[in-house]
Amino acid sequence: MGVPRVPRARAIARSLVTLFAGAGLMLSLPGTARAAADPAEPPPVSYHIPAEREGGVSITVSYYGAVLPRPYNPDPKAYFGDRKCLNTYHDYTPTPGCGGFRMLVELHNVRNQPGFELPNPEERSIGASGYDRVNHFVARADVSRSYGCVRSDGTYDPYIKFTLRERMFFDDDPVQTDISYILARLRESPTGSSKPYLYVNFKPVEVGCPPGMTPAQQSLKVSDLHVSVNAYEVFGIANWRHPAPFEA
Secondary structure (H helix, E strand, C coil): CCCCEECCHHHCCCCCEEECCCCCCCCECCCCCCCCCCCCCCCCEEEEECCCCCCCCEEEEEEEEEECCCCCCCECCCCCCCCECCCCCCCCCCECCCEEEEEEEEEECHHHCCCCCCCCCCCCCCCCCCCCCCCEEEEEEEEEEEEEEECCCCEEEEEEEEEEEEEEECEECCCCCEHHHHHHHHHHCCCCCCCCEEEEECCCCEECCCCCCEEEEEEEEEEEEEEEEECCCCCCEEEEEECCCEEC
């Protein structure tokens, strides 16, 4: 399937695309997308989410590493380069061509849960993929991302802007979100930690700009975060929910 096409402002009429017309959006273009390792990367945005029951496991989620491609010129078939939208094997990151963000989940009070002192279980098979995947941490959130057209002087055209709003499931590092791996790490050290890592890598869209203007991702917003686990031991079925707003 090809890249979804988003036509110029006058022709946008899709349920997930909201066109904003108005003046006063003269924003400077701050350069190319930054990777998480960039020293100029803003600090993580963190939220503590209490346990569902007293004495249970609470979590702290931290958003970081947002990638907003500027200019926006994704290659939906590329695994390498500044325009890539695909990850290679064992590469769990938002891509420079399509953008996205990362999230760490810090676990609290796991060692005090019933069953934690038991030996590590034998390896079990992974269940179905998606939000109900067995024995792994999973997450979903409301995500919106805005795109616009940049003039030659580095300012956005105030009449051309659209926003995609989606309910998105996070991708993950399947090892770091695995309950057996997490418990083994925590059991081998009384002070060690294991933080499930998840991320979102956006799908490409096609942004049509008038001649002389350059497409760019203008902003990113995340809200209404759900984190869940359906585990064979210690965690059982647990859910955490928080507004957890994040903007980049």
